[in-house]
Amino acid sequence: MNRNTYRFSAALLSGIVFGFGLSLSGMLNPVRVQGFLDVFGDWDPSLAFVLGGAVIVAFLGVQVMKRMPHPAFDDSFHVPTNRKIDSPLVIGSALFGLGWGIGGFCPGPAVASLSVGIPQTVLFVVAMLVGMTLYDRVWSGRT
Template identity: 55%
Template structure:
């Protein structure tokens, strides 16, 4: 049942991304082009997502634990460090250059377009490199 629920949640997310236009890099790049062909429609998509998330968290956290786990897995760190800020900057730069973020690129893989495949391959390579650099950094620190 847990696997079915996870599949349905992913499917709803992917369909929402596709319907909203977030899987279309041209629409995303036009959103960022405030001095040119600016398309503000994605601001409404993001605003709607924030409202749904706000309400959803209020409902979910009324329970003592999630349905399929013994406790909620919430982050405990609150500090801003170089990896967080650097990763955020790289995410934004990559999104602005390619027009894709991971949430929009994964559903767009279904289109079979080569630019999406290249982006996802670069995303996976970046994750692998970041993990390797993290291990190297932890070894150097100890």
Template identity: 60%
Template sequence: MNSNVLRLAASLVAGVIFGFGLSLSGMLDPKRVRAFLDITGDWNPSLAFVLGGAVFVSALGVLLTRRLQHPLFDTAFHLPDNRVIDRRLIVGSAIFGTGWGLVGLCPGPALASLSLGLPATMLFVAAMIAGMLVHDRLFARGAPVREAAKAGTDGRLSHPH
């Protein structure tokens, strides 16, 4: 079977499992997410178990990748090379967190929630895509491509062992 077909199939399976997990955990319900984030009001701590489960599964994934030379369907791990905590990262994180807290959705659950056909979710996803496009037009302007060209690479990083 073609490696691109395998990669797409693996992505589809992972996406379906992720979406099912979001649905099962209650992450598609903005009211439940806002109740989890509202620690001074009517706090609902149940999503802490979802967070704990996600951290556990992620830790297993990190441990597994440290044993691999490369991913199953690719030649290299694609890891970020910027490890600097700067103003841009802090401001972006604050905007992301504020939006998540106000609306009760972050990108993954928002995309999974599209299957419910709710107008508010559709508006949120449209605004999220518009924000990404504005960011790319105003701030990104091909910076990763230029940096990779300076480094003489295609932007891929080998996995650190």
């Protein structure tokens, strides 16, 4: 097998594990996300444990990455270097949060939820892809 086959296989396996984890944790159900964000109503704190687990896994992954000379299937790590908090970051974060709160999905769970077959999920993913394409074509060149 060549290097691209290994990359594809690693990406596919990572996506399968990620999707399985999302399903296992209940993140494919937008009502669970909206219940977590409804702090003054019928609050569901279970998402805090999912997010906490994700932070722990990410922290451990970064610690392992720091000790590695390069990734297994690339010549270097592609880590963001910009540490500046600017208006595009704040506006993008706010839009992400609004979309997450209104729709009950963020990109990963939305794509994984396509497997469930809920029509609203298809609409959300289409709108998300249109937004990503618009950003890429219109605003990404402006920094």
